[in-house]
Amino acid sequence: MTKAFPFSAIVGQEEMKQAMILTAIDPGIGGVLVFGDRGTGKSTAVRGLAALLPPISAVAGCPVNSATPEEVPDWAKVHETHLVEKPTPVIDLPLGATEDRVVGALDIEKALTQGEKAFEPGLLARANRGYLYIDEVNLLEDHLVDLLLDVAQSGENVVEREGLSIRHAARFVLVGSGNPEEGELRPQLLDRFGLSVEVTSPTDIDTRIEVVRRRDAFDRDRAGFLKTWHKEDMALRDRIVAARATLDGVEAGDAVLRDCAELCVALGSDGLRGELTLLRAARALAAFEGAADVTRDHVKSVAASALRHRLRRDPLDEAGSTTRVARTVEEVLA
Amino acid sequence: MTSGEERWTQATLALACFALDPAASGGIWLRARSGPVRDRFTDGLTQALSGQKIRRLHPAIGDDALFGGVDLSATLAQSRVVKTAGLLGEPAVLILPMAERAKPGLAARLAAALDGPVPLSLVALDEGAEPGEALPGALADRLALHLDLDDLPLGEAPEISLSPDDLAEARQLLPQVTLPDSAIEEMAEVAHKLGVRSLRAPLQALAVARASAALYGENEVDQPDLITAVELVLAPRATQIPAAPEEEPEAPPDPDPPENGDSEPDDTDTETPPIPAEILLEAARAMLPPDLLERLAASRATRMAHTSAGSGARRKGNRRGRPMPSRPGHPGGEARVDLVASLRAAAPWQPIRREATGQPDRLHIRTSDLRLRQFEERSDRAIIFLVDASGSAALSRLAEAKGAVELLLAEAYARRDHVALIAFRGAEAEILLPPTRSLVQTKRRLGGLPGGGGTPLASGLKAALDLAELARGKGMTPSIALLTDGRANIALDGSADRVRAAEDATQIARAIRGRGISGLVIDMGNRATPNLADLAREMAVSYLALPRADAHMLSRAVDDALEPVS
Structure with missing residues (x-):
């Protein structure tokens, strides 16, 4: 099997990369x-x-x-x-x-x-x-x-x-x-x-050029490109491994739990899976960043990913669910 | 549109670029009906690819053939495992005729194989006659070269003769071809301006540019090569017409400084050389088909129609659903062998076969004993709303129909419903929404729909009938819900003639009955209209007078009246 394009060389798409790293740290996120x-x-x-x-x-x-x-x-x-x-x-x-x-x-x-x-x-x-x-x-x-x-x-x-x-x-x-x-x-x-x-496809021309350039470099000289990025990939791997080790020790205080619950109530997400995932994702992010406690900022960073798909669909609301989550996060966790 | 000969030259060039390094460009999407012109192209292809493996697939090809599997009959005959080799396991150029019929499953597999480590490439021969039929998007995105040879006269398509020696020489040169750094930026920019969203396209364009340079014996990718690449790869994917040069100040502020690269050809005779990306854009502009926007609309409609229904998805078959008695047959593809039934079928013959073969110690199973599983499955329902958008009362009716469609769709998944919407007004009927389950798409399409004009009831019924047939072809069970006040006044041919209009409507209503399509006629006039009841009788469907129905009532009425899926 030939080597895949290095993860750390992917331009942009930060939210996707973050989500994948979080599940690598805590597969229980689901x-x-x-x-x-x-x-x-x-x-x-x-x-x-x-x-x-x-x-x-x-x-x-x-x-x-x-x-x-x-x-x-x-x-x-x-x-x-x-x-x-x-x-x-x-x-x-x-x-x-x-x-x-x-x-x-x-x-x-x-x-x-x-x-x-x-x-x-x-x-x-x-x-x-x-x-x-x-x-x-x-x-x-x-x-x-x-x-x-x-x-x-x-x-x-x-x-x-x-x-x-x-x-x-x-x-x-x-x-x-x-x-x-x-x-x-x-x-x-x-x-x-x-x-x-x-x-979404990046609309910024410089980003697009960078994507094409990296991919082209990869296609032309696979070994060389992989070598260039190997260090970054390994650094990321080390961070993931370290985060896995510290994950259980990351504390989530009552204030954070309250934040999660309030956010889910405000968004009207069904069941309790929203809160649980939000908390787990926030904890994994805290571990990834080397923090000792989960903070409100961690919750904010993962709120969109964790809740976007749990909103009850409202055929009359034209706003996308991403906007709705962002709006609610602003209101609740101001 | 460029003239036929130019198109053919382009196609030949594309063919040569592809033949140099098939795997790098991914492949060719050739839209053309089967005929002598296409034959010339494929002959040229075979000739240019001499020495490389060419494999022919078909749209219904099974996993066994693609990935390899156990050859059951040979295994039984020889009583040892005989395996067949898969087509995707070794480097080859795959040819897929009737590519428009490829199911999403096959498309996904081929797409994964093209992405995979084995250097494969695909030539998709798309014979789609309607704008609605086309290669699945997942595959089209991965094939660099998109060609359209439809309607090309044979006289303008001379036989392709590519010298194998030249190609071999170019192939040798290819790895050494270098690319000026500015080319990457230019390609990304041109793609962006043409509204090509996929990031695969600029990469494929670069591969084609390299091939083009090698073809002309150049060591470096030059402006003409980039132009070729833009014409062959980017222009056919354009989703917007780039701003014309006059409107340049309005266009994005020029992101790469002019005179940035040395990619400007020395022998160019233009007096005021524009920035490189502009030259490329100009080339692309020349290649854009004049009916670009119409085509885009058509292809978007296709995507919906295709994916919500699953192109030609089989709804009855031998894979899933309620089990039915097994049937004899030949295993392969997706069919599953019913082991117990097969053994039962073989059992009575054992003594005879033991004697005949002289092998008393084994089980004798012949291919004829094999039984395949059969399943029966309920097929999805496709409710076609046929809405009268004529006259003054149209607006409210239309709003109700839209509401009903949305309500039905909101619950569509659980009920296996697909919903389509046709409106008729003025002189003809228009399909607003092909059968779909997607709420997102529906809302987008239901937006502003005008009302007013005559009542071409017959055209509406005809459109509904055609759509119903199409839906049935895709394995759904269609039903037609007609919402009207029944005063047909436009005949099939568009003339304003009340009598003919009524006759035409009756005739098509009979045709609908003939096809056994279930349905419902909802009279939305303020008073019940007798001739609508007659029409319902002709269609052999139920009639319902529902003045001032609202969306909820409508969706409930439709749901109650249409027979449950069988």
């Missing part, structure tokens, strides 16, 4: 949804992120990347017990993928040739402890969306079909991207994404 125009670096960012993340250690040959030999599911028939380092998996879920490929299915090959009932793991197994990337998520078939919802929520993939009864861990960060003009996403799935970002 996924990123990136909506925006074509050719704005959505896929590039996801692939760059993969190269940026610290490797995970997993049992050799385990199809679900188990961290310890005890966690390896029985059906995998893995006899190895030693651990190997592998890159954080970033798995593409292609549009139109069949259910079999996603959840896994009976291994037809083995069944017909050897008469053996074996399970062939799907994409969800491979994505465990990593990222699952869905491009054009808004065009995904409904039944797959339902299925992903289920698994993303429970962290476990249960396969009951064709005489198989299999379950395995499937904890992953869902990253979806798409173009809202081509169709809407179900509110139920929207809500399940922790953060949502809107990206």
Whole structure:
């Protein structure tokens, strides 16, 4: 596999980069949804992120990347017990993928040739402890969306079909991207994404030139370009690793909790998922910035990403949800 | 529009640039009907690519063929695993005929493959006849060269003969071609001014400029190469007409100082050399089709129509839905083998086959035993609102119809509804909203719609019928909700003749009944109109008099009256 475009070399799109870094620090935030125009670096960012993340250690040959030999599911028939380092998996879920490929299915090959009932793991197994990337998520078939919802929520993939009864861990960060003009996403799935970002093509000519220049340099001399940016990528990785270590120690005081709650009440977001995500994202940001406590500024910085997609849709309000969040943040956290 | 010969020269040049380094430019999107002109182009392509692998795909190609899979029949016959190789696994030039029929799923896969590590390129042969049919956007964005050879007379398209030696020479030169730094800025700027939002386009333009330089035996990308690149890559993607030179002061303040680069050709004979980006813009302007704005509107409509409905998405098939009895068939593509049914089918034959083959210790399964799963699925409903926008009462009716459409759409997801809106007024009907589920798009399109004029009921019904057929072709179940006060006074041919108008309307109403399309006629006149009830009878749909209906009542009435999806 050739190397991806370095994450730190992506020009602009700060909100998207921030959201991805936050989920890398705290996977519990629960996924990123990136909506925006074509050719704005959505896929590039996801692939760059993969190269940026610290490797995970997993049992050799385990199809679900188990961290310890005890966690390896029985059906995998893995006899190895030693651990190997592998890159954080970033798995593409292609549009139109069949259910079999996603959840896994009976291994037809083995069944017909050897008469053996074996399970062939799907994409969800491979994505465990990593990222699952869905491009054009808004065009995904409904039944797959339902299925992903289920698994993303429970962290476990249960396969009951064709005489198989299999379950395995499937904890992953869902990253979806798409173009809202081509169709809407179900509110139920929207809500399940922790953060949502809107990206647009940069309109500033200098930014555009810089994007083209960097990409061209990358295409011409991949190795050289990667070398140039390697240091920055590594510095970012170190910050992520450091933030992961300090994450649990970051304090969130009552004042911050009150801020989160007031913001969500003012915006009328359904359920309590808004508050929880807002707090987690703010804490991850605080850890990333090396702060000891979560402050109001942290909450403000992540409010748009964490709440934008949780507003109840009002067909009569012409203002975009980004504006509505910004307006409310100004009012509540003045 | 440039003359035919010029277009053909452009196409030949594009072909040569593509052939030099297919993977760098991503590919060609060729819009042309199948015919001798296209054949000449593809012949030229094959010739220019001699020595490279060319693979032909088709729009319904399955994952097995793309990524490789188990060859089930061979596996069974030889009783060992036989695998087929995937088409996307090795460097190749992929040719996709009937590209307009490619489903979003295939487009996404091919797009991912083009982005991937294997050097692949794609030539999409788009045979779309209507402006509505086109290559999915995800793919079009990744193909550098967009060509349109439709309506090109054969006489103006001589056979392409590219010398393989020249190409080989240019190919050798290509890696050494350098690019002046200013070119990047110019390309980004021109793309911006043409309203090309994707950032892939300027990059592809640079690749084409390099190829063009190599083609002419140059070591450095020069002004003419950049012009070629702009003409071939950026101009066809333009979404706005750049400000003409006269309006220059109004245009963005010139971001790169003139005389910045040495990219100005020495042999140019212009007396007052304008800044480089301006030359490029001028070239692009010359290439812009005159009907740019119309096309843009059409393509936007397509995008909606396509994506909300999923181009040709199959709603009944063997992938999902309620299970039905298995059927015999050949596995492949997306079909799933029903293992138990297959074994059951094979069971009775075991003793005979064991004897026949002399292999008593194995299970004998033949291809004919295989059973595929079948599912039945409820198809999505497409409610077509046909709204009378004529006369004085039109405005209020239209507002109610808009409200009803929005209300239905707001709940569309759960009910599997797509909603379309057609208005008729003056001399003809207009499709305001192709079947969609997108609230964002709908609100944008419902904005200002004028009312007033005659009542071309027949044209309206015809438009609704056509749209219903289209929706059915895409696997939806169409229904027509007609909102009118029933005083048809414009005939199909546009003449103001009450009698003919009524006859035409009746005729089309019968056609609608003939196709078995369900529906509802809502009489919104102040008094019930008898001939509307007649019309409803001709259409074999229910009739409802609803004077002064509001949006909520309307949406409820439509929902109640239309039969549940079956």
